[in-house]
Structures are given as C-alpha cells and as structure tokens.
Amino acid sequence: MRGKFGPEGGGDAGGASCGGAVAVERGMFDAPHSLSSLQRTRGRAHVGLTAGERISRLEQQGSAKVFLPRSHGPWPEAVFLNTSGGLTGGDRLEYVAEAEAGVRLVATTQTAERAYASTTGTAALDVRLRAGAGARLDWLPQETILFDRSDLARRTEAELATDAHLVMCETIVLGRAAMGEVLERVALSDWREVRRAGAPVLVEPLRLSAETLAGGAALIGGARAFATVAMVAPGGEDALAAVRAALGPQEVEAAASAWDGKCVVRMRAGAALPLKRALAAVLDVMRGRALPRVWQI
Amino acid sequence: MADAVPAAGLLTLTQWLSPAFPLGGFAYSHGLEAAVEAGRVTDAASLQAWVGDVLREGAGRSDAILLAHALSDDGDAVALDRLSRAMAASKERLAETLEQGTALIRTTNALTGADHPAMTLPVALGVASRPLAVDPVQAIALYLQAFAGNMVMAGVRFIPLGQTEGQAVLAALHPAMLSVAAEAAAAPLDALGGAAIGSDLAAMAHETMDTRIFRT
Numbered sequence: 463m464r465g466k467f468g469p470e471g472g473g474d475a476g477g478a479s480c481g482g483a484v485a486v487e488r489g490m491f492d493a494p495h496s497l498s499s500l501q502r503t504r505g506r507a508h509v510g511l512t513a514g515e516r517i518s519r520l521e522q523q524g525s526a527k528v529f530l531p532r533s534h535g536p537w538p539e540a541v542f543l544n545t546s547g548g549l550t551g552g553d554r555l556e557y558v559a560e561a562e563a564g565v566r567l568v569a570t571t572q573t574a575e576r577a578y579a580s581t582t583g584t585a586a587l588d589v590r591l592r593a594g595a596g597a598r599l600d601w602l603p604q605e606t607i608l609f610d611r612s613d614l615a616r617r618t619e620a621e622l623a624t625d626a627h628l629v630m631c632e633t634i635v636l637g638r639a640a641m642g643e644v645l646e647r648v649a650l651s652d653w654r655e656v657r658r659a660g661a662p663v664l665v666e667p668l669r670l671s672a673e674t675l676a677g678g679a680a681l682i683g684g685a686r687a688f689a690t691v692a693m694v695a696p697g698g699e700d701a702l703a704a705v706r707a708a709l710g711p712q713e714v715e716a717a718a719s720a721w722d723g724k725c726v727v728r729m730r731a732g733a734a735l736p737l738k739r740a741l742a743a744v745l746d747v748m749r750g751r752a753l754p755r756v757w758q759i
Numbered sequence: 760m761a762d763a764v765p766a767a768g769l770l771t772l773t774q775w776l777s778p779a780f781p782l783g784g785f786a787y788s789h790g791l792e793a794a795v796e797a798g799r800v801t802d803a804a805s806l807q808a809w810v811g812d813v814l815r816e817g818a819g820r821s822d823a824i825l826l827a828h829a830l831s832d833d834g835d836a837v838a839l840d841r842l843s844r845a846m847a848a849s850k851e852r853l854a855e856t857l858e859q860g861t862a863l864i865r866t867t868n869a870l871t872g873a874d875h876p877a878m879t880l881p882v883a884l885g886v887a888s889r890p891l892a893v894d895p896v897q898a899i900a901l902y903l904q905a906f907a908g909n910m911v912m913a914g915v916r917f918i919p920l921g922q923t924e925g926q927a928v929l930a931a932l933h934p935a936m937l938s939v940a941a942e943a944a945a946a947p948l949d950a951l952g953g954a955a956i957g958s959d960l961a962a963m964a965h966e967t968m969d970t971r972i973f974r975t
Contacts, residue, residue: 653952655845662845667952673815679799680812680958688956706967717963721850728848728960 502552502582509540510560511567518562526555531755536566539754542603543572551582551613556590559601563594563623570754571603574635577612577650584649589618593626602745602754605633605687605734606652608670613649620656620694622663627695628656629749631741634668635687635734636675647672656694664694664724685715685730687737693725693748701725701748708747714740735759768891772898775867775884776905778912782862782880784905787855788913788973789813790961795917796968799957806914807928809958810907814935817955819906821846822856822881823899823943824951829885830895836878836886843879846951848959851966851975856880858974863887899940907932913973 505526510519515538522528525546533539542557549555559569569591577585593599601620608614620628632654637643650670656663674681682688693701702720705727709716713736716729727744731737738759745753753759774780791809794800800809813819825843828834847853860883864875867887875886881902888898908929915925965975 651952653949662841665842665845665951666848667821667846667949668954669816669952670954674954677812677816677954678805678808678957679794680809680961681816681954681956683799683957685956715960717960717967719849719851719963719966721853726849726963728956728963730956730960 502554503544503546503549504554505544505546506556506558507542508558508560509569510558510562511538511540511565512562513564515565515567519560526557528557535751537568537600537751538566540567540569541572541754541756542569544575548576548578549585549587549612549614550578551580551585553585555586556588558590558592559599560592561594561597561599561626564596565594566598568600568602568754570601570756572756573758574604575606577606577608577614579609579611580613581611584613584615587614587616589616591618591620591628591630593620593622593628595623596625597623598627599629600749601628601630602757603632604757605635605689605738607635607638608645608648608650610637610643610645611647615651616653618652618654621660622656622658622694624659625696626658627693629691629693629695629745630654630656631689631691631745632668633687633689633734633737633741634670636682637686639686639734645675648675654690656692658694658723663722664692664726666690666692683730684732686732687734688730689728689737689741691727691741691744691748694723696723698723698725704747705744708743710740710743711736716740716744765892765894768888768893769897771891772888772893772901775863775887776901778905778908780863781866782859784859784909785912786973787859787909787975788917788965789818789852789855789906789910789975790958790965791910791913792917792971792973792975793961793965793968794957795914797961797964799961800914801918803920803924803928806911806918806920807931810910810914810928811932811935813910813955813958814903814907814932814939816953817958818848818852819903820939820943820953821951822906823903823939824946824948825879826881826885826899826902827895827943827946828948829882830888830898831885832889834885836875836882839885840878840882842948843882847879848955849962849966852959852962855975860884895944896937896940899943900936903936903939904929904933907936917972
C-alpha cells in the first residue's frame, strides 16, 4: 500500500465536526469504567477532502486508521481500517468521511469487518459521511461478517447538500461459511440514514436477532448473505433500467426500485461470494467506474 | 358512564379501520402478490408465516412504533411523517402508505372538521385519532389487524383460499398483533427496524410483474 499515510495515532480528541460523539455516548453499555473497559478497542478516523481533491483533514486515533492510496483516476479513494481485526463487546469505533463542495471521494474499508462473539456487551461502530454542494461521495465498505453470539450496534449517517450525490452499500454475511457456521444467536442494530439538507430521505434500520434468524421467506429466508445498494442523487431514478438489466444471476435474488431521487437495490443469496459479484455488477452500472482496488471479489 | 368516552372513541376508530372506510386498502398486497407468484406463499400455513413475519419484523412493527409516537400529544407529526416516508422500502411501498394515509386524512378531516395535511398511514391515523382517547395498545392492535387483514384478504383472492381459511389465519395472528402492539406502545424511535428482506424484495419485484391485480 503505497501512498499518503496519515499520522499514526493522531491526537485529535475534540475535533468531531459531525456531532460524532452523540451516538457514541448513547449508553451502549453501562459497565463501570473498569480495567477491562480501558482495554477495549477505541478508535476514530476522520478524512476530509476539499476543492481540488486536496486533503483538508486526516486524523486517526486508536485502532481506527484511514489512508489514501495513490489514485490513478480523478476519484481519490479513502480506505478505513480497524487494526484490532474485528469488533467485540465494548469496542467503540468511528469513521468519518467528508467531501467538501464539488469534491469526488470514494471511501471504503480495507477488509471485511468482523463482529466477533461477545460476552461483554455491545460493540459500537459509527460512520458519518458528509457531502457538500455538488460533491459526489461513494461509501462502499466491504462486507460485515457476523459471528455467532456477536452483538453490534452500527449507525451510518450521511448528510448531503441539496445537489450532492451519494452511492452507498452495506453487505451482511451471516457466519463464517468456511467453518459452516450457522448463527443461532446474534444481535445487530444497523441504522442507515441519509439526510438531504437536514431532512431524512432514506432510512433503513436493520435489526437482527435470534427470532429474525428463525423467520421465514419474508425475512432472511435461509440466505447467508444480503445487501442493500442505494444511490441518492438528483435524477437517481434514471439509473433504474440499467440497474435492473445488471441484476442476476439466478442464485442471487435481487430487485430494484427507484423513486424521489433514489435508486435502491436489495439482494440476498445462499453464499457471500455470488452476492458480492452481483453487488459489484450493480455498482459498476450505477457508478460507471471501477470498484476500489482493495475490494476482494 | 365512566367508559362512555373511550367506548365512543373505540367505535370511531373501528369505523376508520373497517374495510368499508374509503382507504382503498383492498388494492394493496404489501408485496404478497409477488411472493405468491414466486411460489413462496402457497397455502394458509405459508400465508400465516409470511404475514406474521411482516407483522413482527417488517412494516407491521415499524408502523406500530410510528403510530404510537403519532398518537402521543408530544409526537412531532411532521418529523414522524418524514421518517415514515424515508423508511419506505420501495416506490410502491411509499405509494401504499401515502395513498391510504391521504385518503384517511381526507375523509376524517371531512368528518371531524380537522385540517390535517396528507401523511403516511400510521402517522395520519395517529394524529387523527388523538382526540379519540383510545388506549394506545388497543389502537395499535386494531391498526395491525387492519394491516394484516388486507394482506390476508389479498391471499384469499390470489392464492386462492376459502374465506373461512383466511379468517382462521387472521385469528391465529392475534397473539402476534397483541405482542407487537404492547412492545410498540412503549418503544423509542430508535427501536424501529427489522429484517423483512424477503418482504422488501417482494415489494420491489412486484413492480416488474407482467400482470398485477394489486397495486403493491
């Protein structure tokens, strides 16, 4: 990974510009401040790009990192990384990506995020995205793999200026396929919210529990992986025909809809790999450019 | 006499939620039509499982929480309506809740002299029902019965099933309606959500069906 690495363990503690502390302070766990809580993973990584795709902000703390590999196109890529290797009870991570007016930015994650089994409460991951006037921001994290007995609260919030463009995806994989793991108990609260000029325009609050996993065809329906892709942009509806033409193959159940400046695709499959391939095909059509190079397909 | 006001409110609310009230609910299947065509819902048992999952983990539960907040005098109707619209899983889902909510507001405004703007169905019902002083758990359970009743009737017509079979499915879902209503009545907004992925996929797939009886 050649490129412009940021400072290691940068010291910004109070510079959250997106009100990032709010969700983290919601009381995800109520344990007293003990030695074990001090040993839990903490991290915050923040990247901001301003006119001319110049880095205006690059801050890292704890086990959250963000770097910008040398880019060969007009779209800079910011790659977020959790150096602790996964999330477990009591961990708190925050990623922030900001594209100022007119800026293009692709943000992704270095690898799949792993939510490990937890006996010590909830892990919290907050993702805050901001796109200024005319900015184009893509948030394309790699999949989140839920281990049995994992407990994750994630909140992804995107704040868009009136004419900003956003493409985002989220992929959930249920268990480690290589181990044949079948989830019996899991707790996931995964709130995804896109606001335009302050008003919510797309809210998808995903919640998974043991009861959900046991549900029928209207719920998970035996799938091992599922994903949502959304484009929120002026004229976003226009992508629908091309996106529908890119859906498939049959082993992946997928459908799309477009309305009110949104084009949304959902898919589920019996395994992660065909789902990721189908997701990549949709993103290719929706974005018209290559996926981040760190994506492992 | 002490129960006269709640009894009157309940009578009004059941009128508003009856299939005869002009909301047009019979026209929407909430994606069930696509699920039947795909062979996922084929009989009374699979219909009951599908509708039960939607009640507990899909729009049933989410609408119930939105309705609970809209029923409260402290509920911010504009913010709840925006949130409800933003949560619509597809183009037709938004149409389903907004067209019925608009019809409800139009008719109840005319009946009561209120001047509420168009809102999604759960928010519209909550705001319009505030003066009725109905117990929230009861109001939410009645709403869920109307919501599930539309889906069950769509199943009766499209699978098809006998009328009695359909009513047996609806009766078997009463415990789910009551437990969702009890939870939703006290739930904060950040308890919204579920994982009705199959239901949301069906709602989207409905848009591209060749022939359709229902609007959703």
